[in-house]
Amino acid sequence: MSSSIFPWLFNSSTKLAYVYLSSNKLNGSIPNAFGDMNSLRYLFLDDNQLEGGIPKSFEDICTLTILGLFENYLNGQVLEFFKNLKGCLKDSLEDLYLDSNQIEGSVPNFAILPSLAWLTLANNKLYGNLAKSIESLHRLEALIVGSNMLEGIISEAQLSNFPQLSYLDLSHNPLTLNFSFDWVPPFQLYYLYVRSCKLGPDFPNWIKTQRNLQFLDISSTGISNTIPTSFWDMPSELRYLNLSHNQIKGRLPNISTKVSNLHTIDFSSNRFEGPLPVFPPNLTSINLSKNMFSRLNSFVCSVSGGNLRFLDLSSNHLSEEIPDCFMHWPKLEVLNLAHNKLSGKIPHSMGSLTQLIALDLSNNSLSGELPWSLQNCTMLRFLCLGNNKLSGKIPTWIGEKMSSLIILSLRSNKFHGSMQFQICLLVHIKHLDLSQNNISGTIPQCLNNLTAMAHKVSDFTMSDNFFWNGTVYKNFGPEGRMNGSGSYDIIGTVNVIVGWKGNVYEYGKNFGEMRSIDLANSKLTGKIPDEICCLIELKTLNLSGNMLTGMIPQNIGQLEQLESLDLSRNRLFGSLPASMVALHFLSFLDLSYNELSGRIPTSTQIQSFVSDRFIGNLGLCGPPLIEKCPQDVTSSTNHRKNYQEDGDEFWKCLYIGTGLGFIVGFWGVCGTLMLNRSWRHAYFLLMINLKDWLYVTIVVHTTRLKKMFHN
Template identity: 70%
Template structure:
């Protein structure tokens, strides 16, 4: 073949090669990059990008332009240096939205895939992803995925890491598919519903290489001791997190005892562990972190924990640990005392003087808060030079905290001394050696001056100086500090002066509480960064300019108990993020503005104790998320709108007390199925009580109301609202309760109150029988109306009732016998009705003051002095038998029975009189007879008792024979 033929063949070969390269998946290298990009894989990635919304422009390098053609240089893409195949795709927390494209199956060599922290819009995990046979790492954590977990994931025989946590995946029936992941080393399924996956322990124990297991908040089912007999323990585990699973109890300990050899980290917090801390943890000789917070463990610390020489962190807070301090710390004096760096014992019941913590030279974190420690600190902690975190709040500690003591801790970043009897004694020009992030000094003796040393702190985020005796003004330097506070609490002091329009010291979503001080002047212009602002119980004015300043973004606003003397401005369209609004206890007048209906996120509204007038604006029905609405003590008028029940069905507390509402109570009120407190008292409401009240199921069933637990509680140390963003505590949010005959103002300790108060209106008709079905009701007040009819016969079903007031009505008939079942009744008022008959005999009803029954002319029996007609008889023997036989006998022979007893009484009376006078005269006239008579009484007292019994028996037998003769 000639040279020309060779050249032609070469040209053809090159041409074929150029055409074949794309078909084989190659493209030419780009620039100076030595990495090849596979065309097929590049196209798959571009197809994946098409299904996404990239708000943050993180995938800007993913393009078709010449400079961007090499996919190996794209953001998050990593290729093999030799072959150009895509090996890793790392796109976690990129803010991507959309769906996971099936095109990823073209990445045959992919070994690492992380898409966590993005938003895939509740789409499903593609089943095709199981075709990635070389995958070793798969992270889909917090990716907003839904649907079933594809069982095909069990085909990943090379998978070493799997994280499907924090998605919206459907409940998992079983974990059998996991048993095929023979190479898995780290498994994270937190927040998946595994409540029916009874094989979970068997499956994870059978994974031969599993070293890390995290099943936080999975609703894991109970472990029965019998099931453990068929389960092998895992020998490879080093990391174990089973926290926040309420069905995990002490039955887990036997499994742990055989799995403990290599464990380094154990978290069993927020479960149902009970009893003493077992010695099983003492067998974990490699253990570094043990977290048992928030259980029901009792007793003290076992000595075996003190023998773990590797133990660095021990968390035992929020249990029922009790006993003396010395016993606790004596058992930690093994080799663990040298390694221990974090010791958390807060929220237990430990008593005694503060021990000498110098035995723990490595201690960095110390939490003994919310116990019963007493005495002083001083040298007890002075030698802990590595200390970074110190929390001793809510104990019974006393004495002085000096700058000399705190100067021993140059690394301190958190200092919590609140709620003790401590005095802080610092010189004016003291410069601490530390830079704090958290500083909580609530109820410490600090004032009257604002602490000057705080100007040296540049990293503060949380600052609480509430109730510390500060009575001066806030220095101007404070508002120019470089820190960005997320929480500032200066409440319950006597701080005076005006607030500047300061905003630079607050971070986004900051919480500010200046309540209960002596601030005055106009409300300040507040940073839009704030999420919560509490300026209650001061002397501020100028609501109009404040509300209309277009702040926006704020969620919690409390301006109650100030000098706000004006109409409420119609500017709430700028506050659409607001969840809590409290303007109570001011001098506001005029109508409720229409724009308040713009607050569609509102969950709590308190406008009580003002002078507001007019009807409720119809726009309020847009506030469909309301759980708490308090409009009491105003001058509001009109009828109670039907839309309260129709549109605000989530209401838990509703008070319209002390206004001038009129008209009927409409049946739509019964749509408030979550209501626990309903107060319509002291208005001009007329008509009848709706028959449908038994539809108020939150008062009829002892259920845990999701809305209550999510949004607010009443039984904590403060009245707290809970939202998705955190908590908002406020002592100034109150509710007026008619309770046990008095009026109380509740701002805390409200507990699980369930109450209906319709008192002092113009209601007519009967009390609905269905009200007896509200068996969780604790207070019922229908007094001061014009109710007629009888008291419901089944009212005794209200066994939880503690207060019942039906006074000042027109109720008639007898008291239901079922009332004796009201065992918890602490207050009762039935006065001024038309009740009649005997008061039922029971331990509770007879304990009330007779005045609570007065005004019922025909009511009789204890505790009142009025006797019942059947009781008005002689006190001579037989009256009780008469009553019993009368109740049990036949009506046809009632007259005959009465005639018999009449004759018996008369005969007995005459006999007794004749005998008595005959004997008496003889005794008076003859002294020797007197002595003999009384001696006979003394000697024959037993004989007299027997004689009385025998004669009584004979009389009864005579009556029984006579009655039989009459019947025949």
């Protein structure tokens, strides 16, 4: 519904007590007419497009206890924003939800609202000392102020003022939490979220006193010692546990019976070592990446229950063969074993993961052919197998059965054979990397069928719970508005190796709208197909290090989004297409070591590249190369020759004209002077007076003419 609902609402009744208009298309300012509803208790206008601040009329709503305005475009300075929360409203208001707006300024003193129990200000632009602003809110039950710029020290003395506190979110603020080792808080938390605050180096011992905890996130808090054994005697209600991005060390015990309701664990980016532990059977998400775990076999084959949907064990010390036990995990959607030392073949049982959306086995030592059972994984969006020792032909069923693929990376393996036309069935593909293999034959002419590169399309929904913008997300947030955001946390990332602008980069959540084709360093022959010019959303194209022949497609300028183009080390010939001047976003170009010829097209982009990007093409000429084109040299020579010929002709005419003029003038004058004495007298007198002037004039003009024809 739009804001046109407001007149109807205000005319229908002023005795309404509960108004819920959440998640609509309300825009503009909040109407003053709400102030006439003198029975209003709950007002929810969240998740709309409302702007401005809180109307002054609100201060007279003496019955209002809950005001929900989160996820709008409310803005302005803090003092101006809160000045209308006075009057009788200040004594009745208990819950105030203002998170995910654009309110900015120094956090105010909330003593003006002594009855506040729930206060959510997350995802705004607030700064200043948090402790002083909340110290008088003795009824506080929930404080959610994450993702601001709040600072200062939060001590046990300050938090002890809130005996009813049950939800605390201080995450993503430069706050320091300073508690003594033996502190026992007067409250029992359900939700503790202090990500990126300063909490370490010691593990917070007081957390074990919180018997009601369901969600605990103490990631990126500077903890660097071991986890005390007593910590694992956590309450059975715990559902979400995030200790990631610390320097926690030691081994993990068997906790399969400790926290039976736990469904999400994120221990990534720590220093845990030893064998992978046994976890509770109800877990749906495990992230142990970037540690020093070992012994994959016992972990995979001991799993029971089959509820796991996300598993990230990348960047550990796993060195054995991948066990053939994946038939026990029928619900698995994301499997990441990249950056280990795994060897042997890809197990046949991986084909039983029919719900699989992302599979990353890159950067290991896997060998053999791809198991035919993988064609059962028809829901795959991301298949990354690069930097292994895999061999055989690229199966045609990748295109036939996995048409939903967004990313396919088989780079740096030992695949051979030709590229079959079935590769063109990958209509959703955004990143195609078959580089550094032994692939031969020609590039298929059907590449214009790669729709996601030929047309601008939105990112693809992966499933009901996952979606792609480079990162896999999961909404495991607690019920209600505890964390002040639409999704709870990032629990895993699919990283992609991309050859980009002459270097190799690893892209994760910043992959974004990348569109790339990399077929470099193989044995491809034949022409670059003209159909490749239909992929107008392509941003990087790398065909270097092959045996391609023919001319560069004349319509390559249609790839206006292209930022990186590498055609070096091939056998391309002919002139550079004039359409290349339309590649305005091109920031990397390498055409070196081909057989190209002719003038390099003139454009701001092309002439900005160093000459090394064109070397090895003996026929190329013109800037940025120092070699001038033959027509330029001929034109310059002819120009000088024409000037020389013009000069010679002038002097010839001058000499002849002077001679003829002398003869005619001599006889004409001599004849006249011989007949008349007075005329003869005047003539010789004139010649005496003009001789110096005539001499100087001839010398000056002669010098000027010589300089002109010399230049």
